[in-house]
Amino acid sequence: MTTTDPHSTVLQLNDVTRTYPSGKSTLTALDRVTIGLRRGSWTAIMGPSGSGKSTLLNSAAGLDAPDSGRILLNGEDIASLSDDVLTRMRRTEIGFIFQQFNLVAALSAAQNVALPLRLAGRRDANRAAAEALNSVGLGKHTGHKPRELSGGQQQRVAIARALATRPSILFADEPTGALDSASAATVLDLLRALVDEQAQTILMVTHDPSAAARADQVAFLRDGRLVTTLNGADANQIAATLAELETLAGTGVQG
Numbered sequence: 001m002t003t004t005d006p007h008s009t010v011l012q013l014n015d016v017t018r019t020y021p022s023g024k025s026t027l028t029a030l031d032r033v034t035i036g037l038r039r040g041s042w043t044a045i046m047g048p049s050g051s052g053k054s055t056l057l058n059s060a061a062g063l064d065a066p067d068s069g070r071i072l073l074n075g076e077d078i079a080s081l082s083d084d085v086l087t088r089m090r091r092t093e094i095g096f097i098f099q100q101f102n103l104v105a106a107l108s109a110a111q112n113v114a115l116p117l118r119l120a121g122r123r124d125a126n127r128a129a130a131e132a133l134n135s136v137g138l139g140k141h142t143g144h145k146p147r148e149l150s151g152g153q154q155q156r157v158a159i160a161r162a163l164a165t166r167p168s169i170l171f172a173d174e175p176t177g178a179l180d181s182a183s184a185a186t187v188l189d190l191l192r193a194l195v196d197e198q199a200q201t202i203l204m205v206t207h208d209p210s211a212a213a214r215a216d217q218v219a220f221l222r223d224g225r226l227v228t229t230l231n232g233a234d235a236n237q238i239a240a241t242l243a244e245l246e247t248l249a250g251t252g253v254q255g
């Protein structure tokens, strides 16, 4: 399913709306969001608490179905896929990394990375896992359990695991939220290199303006709406935009 067109749109959300029941009314977590991610681009999603960032990530990853609108992954409408096909697609076309790494504590780094490859039926899972760990600079730590690794190293194992199946897109939910600034910088350098050198596509939710500044574009949500996008902005510009949105969040005032 992976396309090799260097300029292709990997992920496209068109007019995506997601509501939740809230007492007698409904809460609009995503309000007609439209955004496209080109291959080899890194997009950060920011916004005040409750603005819809997690809902956007979960919808884009096919974990949560929108009420209306379309989500296309490599041109395919994920709503049109059967559960089986969607599950298989998630295993191979989508990688996920989380704030708390979510590694299996009882397994070594290599076994953690081999897991998705085994699920995908790959016979060369061990070799591919070793290669993936090598590529994130952890070739000497393949036998270590998560507790024997630093937070930054654990996140790099998680990145190797997420990318082992060579997915079209990597979803990152606060990937540096649990890291000190030096480890965060190493992880962000790795993500940047994946985008620049391997044309990896990344969609990242973060509260940290300096993490968002490493992305190519920063999309800001407020009250479920995509209100503005910055390209190539520095951390100060991003922090200022976020602060402005935080003062307006929940007011219904259009920024």
Ligand SMILES: Nc1ncnc2c1ncn2[C@@H]1O[C@H](COP(=O)(O)OP(=O)(O)OP(=O)(O)O)[C@@H](O)[C@H]1O
Residues within 6 Å of the ligand: 020, 021, 027, 028, 029, 047, 048, 049, 050, 051, 052, 053, 054, 055, 056
């Ligand atoms: N399962 C759910 N049931 C009801 N309401 C929900 C549910 N999930 C999210 N919401 C609501 O939808 C809105 C958007 O939530 P979401 O978690 O996407 O925001 P967020 O920007 O990720 O917030 P945070 O930065 O605090 O993680 C919030 O008002 C939230 O309370």
